Every structure is written in structure tokens, then in C-alpha cells.
Amino acid sequence: MRNGLRNKGLRRYDSPMKHRPTVKDVAKAVGVHASTVSRALNPEKRGRLSDDLVARVLAAAETLGYRTNALAASLRTRxxxxxxxxxxxxxxxxxxxxxxxxxxxxxxxxxxxxxxxxxxxxxxxxxxxxxxxxxxxxxxxxxxxxxxxxxxxxxxxxxxxxxxxxxxxxxxxxPSVVSDDEAGVQLAIEHLVALGHRRIAHIAGPSITSTGFARRRGFEFAMAEVDGAPRPPLVVEARTYGRDSGHQAFLELLALNPKVTAIVTSNDLLALGCCDAMREARLSCPADISITGYNDMPLLDIVTPPLTTVRIQxxxxxxxxxxxxxxxxxxxxxxxxxxxxxxPDLVVRGSTAAPRATPAKLQLAEP
Amino acid sequence: MRNGLRNKGLRRYDSPMKHRPTVKDVAKAVGVHASTVSRALNPEKRGRLSDDLVARVLAAAETLGYRTNALAASLRTRxxxxxxxxxxxxxxxxxxxxxxxxxxxxxxxxxxxxxxxxxxxxxxxxxxxxxxxxxxxxxxxxxxxxxxxxxxxxxxxxxxxxxxxxxxxxxxxxPSVVSDDEAGVQLAIEHLVALGHRRIAHIAGPSITSTGFARRRGFEFAMAEVDGAPRPPLVVEARTYGRDSGHQAFLELLALNPKVTAIVTSNDLLALGCCDAMREARLSCPADISITGYNDMPLLDIVTPPLTTVRIQxxxxxxxxxxxxxxxxxxxxxxxxxxxxxxPDLVVRGSTAAPRATPAKLQLAEP
DNA sequence: CGGATCTGTGCAATCGTTTGCCCATAAGAG
DNA sequence: CTCTTATGGGCAAACGATTGCACAGATCCG
Missing domain, CATH: 3.40.50.2300 (Response regulator)
Structure with missing residues (x-):
């Protein structure tokens, strides 16, 4: 890619592209030097020029339809x-x-x-x-x-x-500007725990992404504090942040441990993928399994079920x-x-509820 | 905005920014003229140079980490x-x-x-x-x-x-590349008519947009062919293409004519806004009113109800x-x-169904 | 009234690439 | 051995704007 910018030679220099007036043209029109025009046009350097001159330059620039060539200016000013x-x-x-x-x-x-x-x-x-x-x-x-x-x-x-x-x-x-992912996951977990969940699993985003990793770590830290939570914590990592990766990860998770009652996902699309999989498996969210998303993307309020999620700014x-x-x-x-x-904030919607007294009969074969 | 690009004077020329090698530096390294380097770097002008020279220039450029300054090149080549x-x-x-x-x-x-x-x-x-x-x-x-x-x-x-x-x-x-909006609206209408609808209304997008206008016109043309359709055709124009505009337009439409059984909207968000309004009014879609969207944006398959819409490429x-x-x-x-x-194509989902009052079972005359 | 200090502008050198034109040197022709 | 004709590259002028420096004239001070 050293030369992504070569002229392909398809437009000749004599192309019909209109001649754009330059600072020189304006200078000629006013009868001053180009440098003077440049100064007149720049509010910060205008101080040393007479008001009258500045006005004349501005007027001429206006009537000629002058626009500064950002390329040339950038080249010079860096x-x-x-x-x-x-x-x-x-x-x-x-x-x-x-x-x-x-x-x-x-x-x-x-x-x-x-x-x-x-x-x-x-x-x-x-x-x-x-x-x-x-x-x-x-x-x-x-x-x-x-x-x-x-x-x-x-x-x-x-x-x-x-x-x-x-x-x-x-x-x-x-330097970076991020949302506090560990705190966000913790909000989700606290919410689920308050509802009575203990067998909470996590569908993590790709661990090579910082968000996937941080949210997973947040999950593991927070779950360590939860009495009666599975040890080690239940985590499945999704391949990507896409909906179908969520679908797939859900199936893997259920194969791993069919008794989960709640899933904290690393991203809304993963959560929606879980919902897709649950629908196929004739499971009900939140009746069988509660699910939380992450990000609060648009439209989450009208999907079925409306997704409980972590909103970031x-x-x-x-x-x-x-x-x-x-x-x-x-x-x-x-x-x-x-x-x-x-x-981050937690946005509670319909995809989370108290777990059933007795875990649902799951139709997936245990390994 | 004549001068969006002024140097604010905050970075001095002696800034610590690394000196980037230029074509001159490469030239010096190889012991040739800058113009030769330029030619060697450009596959299309390379012809007249000896292979050996080209190789040496390329090597030098590589070791120096030369990158062409796109600004300068653009300035020159236009x-x-x-x-x-x-x-x-x-x-x-x-x-x-x-x-x-x-x-x-x-x-x-x-x-x-x-x-x-x-x-x-x-x-x-x-x-x-x-x-x-x-x-x-x-x-x-x-x-x-x-x-x-x-x-x-x-x-x-x-x-x-x-x-x-x-x-x-x-x-x-x-010149333009567009989707055939009139055809798209017609697809939606044909579908609804086949389901048995006659009192079909339209929630149009802003008429200053070409899409809003074209879809509305498509609606009016197509409805003119439908026997038993309201005359003049029922149309309410939404203020924007947003969800809340759809909400509002729905209320206006219902005030205008409470008997509509189906609504063709100019855009998915408008359709979703209608759904919002129906939910508030305790109306059911599609049982009370069928709704079609336009664009087939993502997630439409899992909103409630899944939206029938026109997909564009x-x-x-x-x-x-x-x-x-x-x-x-x-x-x-x-x-x-x-x-x-x-x-465009029609994507049939759950937001459209036969109108409630229809006596006979209508067979889906849909491809 | 001489010199110092401002004011307002012009000059010319950049910024980094590209390219039309010209000139070496070498090779081939007569 | 001289004259073309290729080859391979160098020279320098753009592209358009910015800016340090110089300088002419005006103003001011003592």
C-alpha cells in the first residue's frame, strides 16, 4: 500500500474541472500580495492589517467564490x-x-x-x-x-x-475512554442474585477484545462472592460478538451445564442469539432461563422478551x-x-425474573 | 467556514513529531534524484527505469520506512x-x-x-x-x-x-442509485389485499425526502387500482423517519379514520412507532391492524410482532x-x-394477517 | 531634527510529490 | 567514424497556502 494514491492518469490536467480561485487570484483582484490575503483570511493573524484592507479582501474572496485548499494548507502547516x-x-x-x-x-x-x-x-x-x-x-x-x-x-x-x-x-x-465493564457485569449479577439466581453462567465475548476479557473477569470476580454459585464459574466464550455466535455459545453452555438458571452475556447481540436458541429449543426466557445483555442497543425494548441489559454512555x-x-x-x-x-447503569426489562422453584426439564442431552 | 483549517499555533514546528522520511531522503540514500524515486515507486511509470534501480529504491524506501505523503501527492496530482x-x-x-x-x-x-x-x-x-x-x-x-x-x-x-x-x-x-419504491409499496399492498384488506392506510415519510414522496405516490397509485379502497386514499405524513413520529402519526391516522385494518408505512421505524402506539392503546397487531414496514432493518425478526417489511438491497x-x-x-x-x-422484495413476517371481520378463510395468495 | 518604534505589506522559502522537458551515455545504422 | 535513436535519469517548475524576515513609511520622543 505504499502507493494507494497514484494518479491513474485517467483525468488529464486539462480536465474540465473548473478553475478554483486561489489566494493569488484574490490577491490580484484586491491588488495586494498573496501573503496579505492569507493573513486577512485568518482571524488570528488579521490583527496587523488595516480593517479596510481586511474588508476588501473578504469581499473579493466572497465574490470570487474563493475556498481555501485544505490540502495545500495542511501540507504547509502540518x-x-x-x-x-x-x-x-x-x-x-x-x-x-x-x-x-x-x-x-x-x-x-x-x-x-x-x-x-x-x-x-x-x-x-x-x-x-x-x-x-x-x-x-x-x-x-x-x-x-x-x-x-x-x-x-x-x-x-x-x-x-x-x-x-x-x-x-x-x-x-x-490513553483510553471506556465504560467500567467489571462494574457493569457486577450490576447484572447483583440483579440476578437478588432475584434468587445462583447458577449463573456467562457467555463471554472474544477474549482477545478488551471488553470481552474485562467483562469475563468482572463476572469471575463477582461470582466468587456469591454463595452457592458454581465453582469454577461457568463461562463459555463466543467466537465473535454476533448474534449467531451467541446462539452457538448458548448450545455449548447448555451442553456443559443444563442447570443454569441465568446467563449474563457480554453483549446484546450475544443475548439475542441466546434467545434465538432458546426459542428453537422451546425454552422460555425468562421463565426457564433469565438473560442479560450488555450495551443497551436500540430496539431492545421491543424485542421478545425485552432485554434486561447494561447501559453504557x-x-x-x-x-x-x-x-x-x-x-x-x-x-x-x-x-x-x-x-x-x-x-454503566442497569436497565431492567423482561428477560430477567426469579428462577423457577424446580429447574425446567431441559430437552438437551447431557454429555 | 472559510477557514476551518487554521493552525491554532499550539503545536510549534519544532514539535517532537518524528521526522518522516521523504522522497528526498530515499533519493539521498540511493544516490539518485527525487524524481527517480518517485518514478520507481510508481508501478505505472517504472517502465523506463532499470530493474536494478527500482529494486534498490524499493529496498531503501523499505528500510527507511518511507510512506508517501498523500497530502503532497494529492496537491500535485489533483x-x-x-x-x-x-x-x-x-x-x-x-x-x-x-x-x-x-x-x-x-x-x-x-x-x-x-x-x-x-x-x-x-x-x-x-x-x-x-x-x-x-x-x-x-x-x-x-x-x-x-x-x-x-x-x-x-x-x-x-x-x-x-x-x-x-x-x-x-x-x-x-445520477442516482435507488430502490424501486413504488414497486416496493405495491408489493406490500398486494400482500395485504391478498389477505383480504381493503381499508389500507399509509403513514408516509417526510414529503421533502425523495423516498417519503415516492413511496407515498406508489401507495396512491396502487390503491387507485384496489376495489373497495377508501377514496381518497388514507395518508398521514410523519414528521421524521423516527419511531416517535410513527407513534404520533398512528394516533392521527386513527383519529382520521378508526376503521383501517392495515397500515403500510414508509419505513421500519415508523412501523415500530405504530406498534408502540397500538400497544398503548391495547390494540393487537396483526389481529386488529396489520402493519408493514420498509427497509428490513436488523432485528425486525425478533421484535413483537415480527415485522412484515420490504427489503431493499x-x-x-x-x-x-x-x-x-x-x-x-x-x-x-x-x-x-x-x-x-x-x-425490492417483500419479507412476510408476523405483523400482517387477514383482517378480523373477514368472513371467509382467505388462502394466502403469496408466492 | 535625528533616531527609535510601530504598522502594514511584500518577498521568498517552505511543505513533499509529480512530471514535462532536456541531456547524457550507449547502442545501432550507414 | 559520424549520425541517429533509444535508454536512463536529472532539473526544475508546478500544486496552493503559510509565515519568518525585511523594509518602507508613519509616528513619536527627546
Missing amino acids: RSMAVGVIIPDITNPVFPPILMGIEDALRAQGYISVVANTGNDSERARIAVEQLTARRLDGLILATALRRDPLVDLCLARGMPAVFVNRRDETRRI HHEMGAEAARMLIDIIENRERRAAMDIVLK | RSMAVGVIIPDITNPVFPPILMGIEDALRAQGYISVVANTGNDSERARIAVEQLTARRLDGLILATALRRDPLVDLCLARGMPAVFVNRRDETRRI HHEMGAEAARMLIDIIENRERRAAMDIVLK
């Missing part, structure tokens, strides 16, 4: 006022709200975002970082972090400011990450070395 | 190999799959995408177009089109290649739009003047 956002899968409903938060915060400071979607492919993620670096963005927000993520080294090697959002790298060399998380990155970019080191951890 | 995508609301589940289609097709041709989200705000959309133009992107894909959209004039004035996806401008000055639509745009950018005018219309 600042693009743009940051890249790397997302594993934009179709996962967790990310759009985070993205909105990022955009809102960036816009407030005059930055724009460039979003790259990697489809959970680490090679594509690497390429995305390379491309965004090649375009000289001012920084990167990574929502893709694995627990040990090579992107960290890449960013560090390229001297590219970066922050993690939602996930983070275990080496902690890059997506928008705020994105906004905080963006603000942090800008601080780093602009050398306000105030926040450069900090991690921000937001608190 | 090509950025990047296209902008303007989306009204990324949290609307319709758009991520379209975006994926766009990205996939772009990537296949070596382009990258820059996504801007406008939050349904036409002023922000304008600013986005300005910014992307300022960054000299090669083209724009617009998913925001209103029926009479000022962005069209803006793109045309700036000489910026553009295509519409999912929506389109009525003036038809910009999101991914393909995005991909086709991207391919079309690239054709235009690269002056292959083959497709420049065409519109592409994809065919």
Missing part, C-alpha cells in the same frame, strides 16, 4: 484539523452513537472526522491506520482495540496521537475520547496520561 | 483517491449496510471513503460538502437528498462529481453507487448519465 476514527463494524449498533459523540465533540472544536470501518479484520485495520497516517490526520480514535493490539505500536512508531474508545490495550501506552464516551485526543494533539498534556472510566 | 459520503443519520440502521457496500466497492478500486454525518441538518450537510470539497476529495456520494436539494447546486457549482444513493433529487441533474445499492461515482470520476462516462433502480 495540521489537518481532522482526526481518523477506526471502527470494527459500523453495522454493530454500539458504534453509531459513539461515533455521534465523537463527531459532536470534534465539531465543537473545529475538527472533522474521517471514519474507517475495518470489518473486524486486523489487516484492514492496519491498512486504515497507514492510510490515515499518509493523509496526515492529526490523530486517531481507535474503537478496535484488542487486548494486545499491534495498532498501538504502529501509532507509536508513526508518532500519531491516538486514544482508545470503548476498548483499550493492556499495555496502556495509549456511548455518546459521552465518544465525546470524551474526542476531547481527550484534541488535548493531546494540541499539546495540552493535561489529559494525555489519563484514562477515563464511565459508569 | 487526485485524492478518496470520496466523501454524506449520511443524514448514522444511527439509522438503514445506512450502515449501504456504507459497507460503498466501502467495499471503493476499496476494490483503491479508493477510501470519508464519512460525514449531518444529523438530518441541511446546514450541516452544506458545511460537510464545503469541507469535503476543500479537502479536494474526488467525488461525493449523497444519501441525504431531499426532493429539491440545494446540495445539488452546490456540487454542480463546485464541479464536484456526485451520485445519490437511496434518495434522489427531482431535478435529476445528478442496501449493500448492493451502496456498491453500485460507488462504482458509478468512480466511473464518473475517471471519465468513463459510460454510466454518468444513468440512474440505477434496484428491485
Whole structure:
């Protein structure tokens, strides 16, 4: 990918693309030097110019329809006022709200975002970082972090400011904004325990992701405190964060221990996958097994059953990450070395209830 | 916004940012001129150089960790190999799959995408177009089109290649890739009619959007053919494409005519909003009223009731739009003047059933 | 009235790549 | 042995904006 940007030679220089007026054209129109125009156009350097001149330049720029060429400006200033956002899968409903938060915060400071979607492919993620670096963005927000993520080294090697959002790298060399996953899982468990559950299992997200790992650890820690809980704790790891992985993990879990009365999942889609599997197995949620999700993605209130889940502050998380990155970019080191951890909430809906007095007759064969 | 890109002066030129090797550094290392390096790095211009030299340049570039500065290259070539995508609301589940289609097709041709989200705000959309133009992107894909959209004039004035996806401008000055909305609505109506419905109403999307308008028109045309249908056709226009707008529109519709037995909505979220309202009103869907959505967004299969809807080819639509745009950018005018219309499908689920009062058992005349 | 201090602008050098044009050297032709 | 004709690469001028420095004229001070 050293040369992703070659002119394919298909458009000639004499292309019909309109000639865009440059700072020189404006200068000519006003009868001053280009540098003067540049200064007049920049509010921060305008001070030393006469008000009259500034007004004339502005007027001329307006009538000519002048727009500054961001490419040229960035090349010269080494600042693009743009940051890249790397997302594993934009179709996962967790990310759009985070993205909105990022955009809102960036816009407030005059930055724009460039979003790259990697489809959970680490090679594509690497390429995305390379491309965004090649375009000289001012920084990167990574929502893709694995627990040990090579992107960290890449960013560090390229001297590219970066922050993690939602996930983070275990080496902690890059600041992050995350939700407190251990606390979130604990909320779910406390809720289930209060309902009377003891045989609570966990369907974990991929352990290479920081969220999957942290939530699992939170589960194991919290369950260690629960009297009468299975030892060791019951955990099945899903292959991905997708609905069908949840389906599959549910079947594995039931094969492992058919007596579970509640499942804490690492993500809403996994939870929905469990519901799919239960429906197929003619089990009822929450009558037979209670299920909790994680993230509180949209529409969870009208699926069947409405899913009890842990809500995280997506928008705020994105906004905080963006603000942090800008601080780093602009050398306000105030926040450069900090991690921000937001608190999650539990949203109780219909997928959790007290366990049956006698465990349901499960139709799945025991191994 | 003439100057979104000013250096805020917060990072000095002597910043600790690593010195990135340039083509000159590579040239020095190999002992040739920078122009030679440039040629060696470009497969298409490599022909006139000796194989040996090319190999040495490549090796030197590799060891120095050279990456071409896309900014500088774009400035010189006037090509950025990047296209902008303007989306009204990324949290609307319709758009991520379209975006994926766009990205996939772009990537296949070596382009990258820059996504801007406008939050349904036409002023922000304008600013986005300005910014992307300022960054000299090669083209724009617009998913925001209103029926009479000022962005069209803006793109045309700036000489910026553009295509519409999912929506389109009525003036038809910009090519588009859309789904056949009239056909889609007709599918829904035929299905309902086959079930025995006659008093079918429509909850339309905002009439300023091309989709809202086209689906409404499709509804009116198709209903004109239905014997025993209300005259004039029953239509309520929702304020936005959001769930609560659907809720509200449903109440208006019922106030207007309490006897409807089926509702064709312009969008899944509107349909879900209707379901919300029905639940509150202790009405049952589909027993009391059948409802169809539009778009087949994710999770519709597990909401209650599972929604009958019109599926459109999101991914393909995005991909086709991207391919079309690239054709235009690269002056292959083959497709420049065409519109592409994809065919929708009906997905029958649980939200539609025979009307309650129907005396005879109606056989499902459905494929 | 000479010199010091401002003010307002122009000059020219960057930023890093690309490419039209020209010029060596070598090879082949006559 | 001289004259073309390829080859292989160097030169320098773009692309468009920014900015340190210089400098002319105006203002001010003693």
C-alpha cells in the first residue's frame, strides 16, 4: 500500500474541472500580495492589517467564490484539523452513537472526522491506520482495540496521537475512554442474585477484545462472592460478538451445564442469539432461563422478551475520547496520561425474573 | 467556514513529531534524484527505469520506512483517491449496510471513503460538502437528498462529481442509485389485499425526502387500482423517519379514520412507532391492524410482532453507487448519465394477517 | 531634527510529490 | 567514424497556502 494514491492518469490536467480561485487570484483582484490575503483570511493573524484592507479582501474572496485548499494548507502547516476514527463494524449498533459523540465533540472544536470501518479484520485495520497516517490526520480514535493490539505500536512508531474508545490495550501506552465493564457485569449479577439466581453462567465475548476479557473477569470476580454459585464459574466464550455466535455459545453452555438458571452475556447481540436458541429449543426466557445483555442497543425494548441489559454512555464516551485526543494533539498534556472510566447503569426489562422453584426439564442431552 | 483549517499555533514546528522520511531522503540514500524515486515507486511509470534501480529504491524506501505523503501527492496530482459520503443519520440502521457496500466497492478500486454525518441538518450537510470539497476529495456520494436539494447546486457549482444513493433529487441533474419504491409499496399492498384488506392506510415519510414522496405516490397509485379502497386514499405524513413520529402519526391516522385494518408505512421505524402506539392503546397487531414496514432493518425478526417489511438491497445499492461515482470520476462516462433502480422484495413476517371481520378463510395468495 | 518604534505589506522559502522537458551515455545504422 | 535513436535519469517548475524576515513609511520622543 505504499502507493494507494497514484494518479491513474485517467483525468488529464486539462480536465474540465473548473478553475478554483486561489489566494493569488484574490490577491490580484484586491491588488495586494498573496501573503496579505492569507493573513486577512485568518482571524488570528488579521490583527496587523488595516480593517479596510481586511474588508476588501473578504469581499473579493466572497465574490470570487474563493475556498481555501485544505490540502495545500495542511501540507504547509502540518495540521489537518481532522482526526481518523477506526471502527470494527459500523453495522454493530454500539458504534453509531459513539461515533455521534465523537463527531459532536470534534465539531465543537473545529475538527472533522474521517471514519474507517475495518470489518473486524486486523489487516484492514492496519491498512486504515497507514492510510490515515499518509493523509496526515492529526490523530486517531481507535474503537478496535484488542487486548494486545499491534495498532498501538504502529501509532507509536508513526508518532500519531491516538486514544482508545470503548476498548483499550493492556499495555496502556495509549490513553483510553471506556465504560467500567467489571462494574457493569457486577450490576447484572447483583440483579440476578437478588432475584434468587445462583447458577449463573456467562457467555463471554472474544477474549482477545478488551471488553470481552474485562467483562469475563468482572463476572469471575463477582461470582466468587456469591454463595452457592458454581465453582469454577461457568463461562463459555463466543467466537465473535454476533448474534449467531451467541446462539452457538448458548448450545455449548447448555451442553456443559443444563442447570443454569441465568446467563449474563457480554453483549446484546450475544443475548439475542441466546434467545434465538432458546426459542428453537422451546425454552422460555425468562421463565426457564433469565438473560442479560450488555450495551443497551436500540430496539431492545421491543424485542421478545425485552432485554434486561447494561447501559453504557456511548455518546459521552465518544465525546470524551474526542476531547481527550484534541488535548493531546494540541499539546495540552493535561489529559494525555489519563484514562477515563464511565459508569454503566442497569436497565431492567423482561428477560430477567426469579428462577423457577424446580429447574425446567431441559430437552438437551447431557454429555 | 472559510477557514476551518487554521493552525491554532499550539503545536510549534519544532514539535517532537518524528521526522518522516521523504522522497528526498530515499533519493539521498540511493544516490539518485527525487524524481527517480518517485518514478520507481510508481508501478505505472517504472517502465523506463532499470530493474536494478527500482529494486534498490524499493529496498531503501523499505528500510527507511518511507510512506508517501498523500497530502503532497494529492496537491500535485489533483487526485485524492478518496470520496466523501454524506449520511443524514448514522444511527439509522438503514445506512450502515449501504456504507459497507460503498466501502467495499471503493476499496476494490483503491479508493477510501470519508464519512460525514449531518444529523438530518441541511446546514450541516452544506458545511460537510464545503469541507469535503476543500479537502479536494474526488467525488461525493449523497444519501441525504431531499426532493429539491440545494446540495445539488452546490456540487454542480463546485464541479464536484456526485451520485445519490437511496434518495434522489427531482431535478435529476445528478445520477442516482435507488430502490424501486413504488414497486416496493405495491408489493406490500398486494400482500395485504391478498389477505383480504381493503381499508389500507399509509403513514408516509417526510414529503421533502425523495423516498417519503415516492413511496407515498406508489401507495396512491396502487390503491387507485384496489376495489373497495377508501377514496381518497388514507395518508398521514410523519414528521421524521423516527419511531416517535410513527407513534404520533398512528394516533392521527386513527383519529382520521378508526376503521383501517392495515397500515403500510414508509419505513421500519415508523412501523415500530405504530406498534408502540397500538400497544398503548391495547390494540393487537396483526389481529386488529396489520402493519408493514420498509427497509428490513436488523432485528425486525425478533421484535413483537415480527415485522412484515420490504427489503431493499442496501449493500448492493451502496456498491453500485460507488462504482458509478468512480466511473464518473475517471471519465468513463459510460454510466454518468444513468440512474440505477434496484428491485425490492417483500419479507412476510408476523405483523400482517387477514383482517378480523373477514368472513371467509382467505388462502394466502403469496408466492 | 535625528533616531527609535510601530504598522502594514511584500518577498521568498517552505511543505513533499509529480512530471514535462532536456541531456547524457550507449547502442545501432550507414 | 559520424549520425541517429533509444535508454536512463536529472532539473526544475508546478500544486496552493503559510509565515519568518525585511523594509518602507508613519509616528513619536527627546
